Amino acid sequence: MLATAIIVFREVLEAALVIGIVVAATKGIAGRSRWVSLGLVAGVLAASLVAAFAGTISDMVEGMGQEVFDAGVLFAAVVMLGWHNVWMGRHGREIAAQMSSVGADVQAGRRPLYALSIVVGLAVLREGSEVVLFVYGIAAAGQSGAGEMVAGGVLGLAAGVLAGLVTYFGLVRIPIRRLFTVTSWLILLLAAGMAAQGAGFLMQAGFLPSVGGTLWNTSQILSETSIVGRVLHTLVGYIAEPDGLQVIFYAVTVAVIFGLMRLTRPSPRLASTRASRTVEA
Amino acid sequence: MPSIRLRLGRPLFGAALAFSAGLLITGLPHPVAAAGDSYDLAIKDHKFVPDVLEVPAGRKVKLVVKNQDATPEEFDSDQLHREKVITGGKEGVIYIGPLDPGTYEFIGEYHAATAKGRIIAK
Numbered sequence: 001m002l003a004t005a006i007i008v009f010r011e012v013l014e015a016a017l018v019i020g021i022v023v024a025a026t027k028g029i030a031g032r033s034r035w036v037s038l039g040l041v042a043g044v045l046a047a048s049l050v051a052a053f054a055g056t057i058s059d060m061v062e063g064m065g066q067e068v069f070d071a072g073v074l075f076a077a078v079v080m081l082g083w084h085n086v087w088m089g090r091h092g093r094e095i096a097a098q099m100s101s102v103g104a105d106v107q108a109g110r111r112p113l114y115a116l117s118i119v120v121g122l123a124v125l126r127e128g129s130e131v132v133l134f135v136y137g138i139a140a141a142g143q144s145g146a147g148e149m150v151a152g153g154v155l156g157l158a159a160g161v162l163a164g165l166v167t168y169f170g171l172v173r174i175p176i177r178r179l180f181t182v183t184s185w186l187i188l189l190l191a192a193g194m195a196a197q198g199a200g201f202l203m204q205a206g207f208l209p210s211v212g213g214t215l216w217n218t219s220q221i222l223s224e225t226s227i228v229g230r231v232l233h234t235l236v237g238y239i240a241e242p243d244g245l246q247v248i249f250y251a252v253t254v255a256v257i258f259g260l261m262r263l264t265r266p267s268p269r270l271a272s273t274r275a276s277r278t279v280e281a
Numbered sequence: 282m283p284s285i286r287l288r289l290g291r292p293l294f295g296a297a298l299a300f301s302a303g304l305l306i307t308g309l310p311h312p313v314a315a316a317g318d319s320y321d322l323a324i325k326d327h328k329f330v331p332d333v334l335e336v337p338a339g340r341k342v343k344l345v346v347k348n349q350d351a352t353p354e355e356f357d358s359d360q361l362h363r364e365k366v367i368t369g370g371k372e373g374v375i376y377i378g379p380l381d382p383g384t385y386e387f388i389g390e391y392h393a394a395t396a397k398g399r400i401i402a403k
Binding site for chain 2: 003007054055058059063064066067130133134136137138140200203204205206210213214219223224225239240241243246
C-alpha cells in the first residue's frame, strides 16, 4: 500500500505544485475557478486517453512518440506560462490596484485565463497518464490486495493535493501587491525547468545532442529522488546532474520570458494613471 | 485603449508560439547518430535482465528495452535523466550518454521493489 501511495504521490506532487502556483497567480480574478476546473477535467480525461493509447503513441515517430509527446506537452506549457507572465507584466499592477481599493473580484475579461487553464490541463495530463498506467498495471497483474492498492492510491492522491493546497495558501498570504511579483518569478522558473526537462526528452529520443555532457553533479548534496529534491525539481527545475543542453534551454527560456516581460512592461507612471483610471470607472 | 492592448497582445503570443514550434521542429526530423552501440535490456517478471549492464563511457549508447511482461513498466533513472514507459509486450529505445565513467542506477518505477538495475560506464 505504501509503495502505491509513494508512486501516486510522486506523480501528483508535480501537478499539484504547478496548479497551486497557477491558482495563486490568478487570485481574485473573476471566472478563474471555472477555467481551472475546466483545465483539471480536460487534463484527467486526456490523461486517461493518453494512457489508453500509450502503446500507439510510443510507436509513433519511429518509436520516439512518447518523448516527442512529452517534450511537446512541456514546451506548450512553457509558452503558456511565458504568455501569462508577459500579460501580467503589463496588467498585474492594475489588477492589484483594483483589488486593494475595491476589495472584491475584478472583471478582467481580456485576461488570458485560457493560458493557465491549458497549463493546468497539461500538468494533469502528463503526470496523470503515468498514474493511470501504473494503476492499470497493478490491476491487470491481478496481484492480491486490490483494496490496499486503492487505499494507497487515494492516500498518495490526498497527500499530493495537500501539497498543492499548502503551496496555494502559503502564496496567497502574501499581500496582493507583492503576490503577483512572487508568482511571476515562480512561473518564470517553473517554465525554465520545464524547458530543461523537455530538452532532456529530446536528448533521450536522440533528436538533440548532448552539449558538454553532465556539467555538474550535486546528487551527493541534494538527490533528485528525495522529496525536497523532487519539489525543487518541479519548482525551479533543479537537476542534480544536468546536461549542458538542459542548462542552455533553461537559460534561454529565462532570458526570453524575462526579456519579453521587460520589453512589454508599461512605464510606471503610465501604469499608475491607467490603474487609477480603471478604478474610477 | 482596450483595442490597443489587444493588438499588442496578438503578435507577442504569435512570437511565443513560433518560438516553441521552432524548438520542436528543429529537433524533430534528424535523429542524431542513429548508428552506434546498441544494448539489449529485458524486463521479465518485473525484473531487469541483465540487471547490470556495462557500456562504454564517453559515447552515445542505444538501449533497447524489451518488456516481456504483460503489464506496462516505466524505465526510470534520475541519474541518467531518463524515463520511458514501455507497455506490455513492447520494446522501447532509449539513448543515453555520452556518460562519464561510473555507475548509474535505474529502476522500473511501477515495480520498484523488484525492478532494479545498474549501468556501469567504463
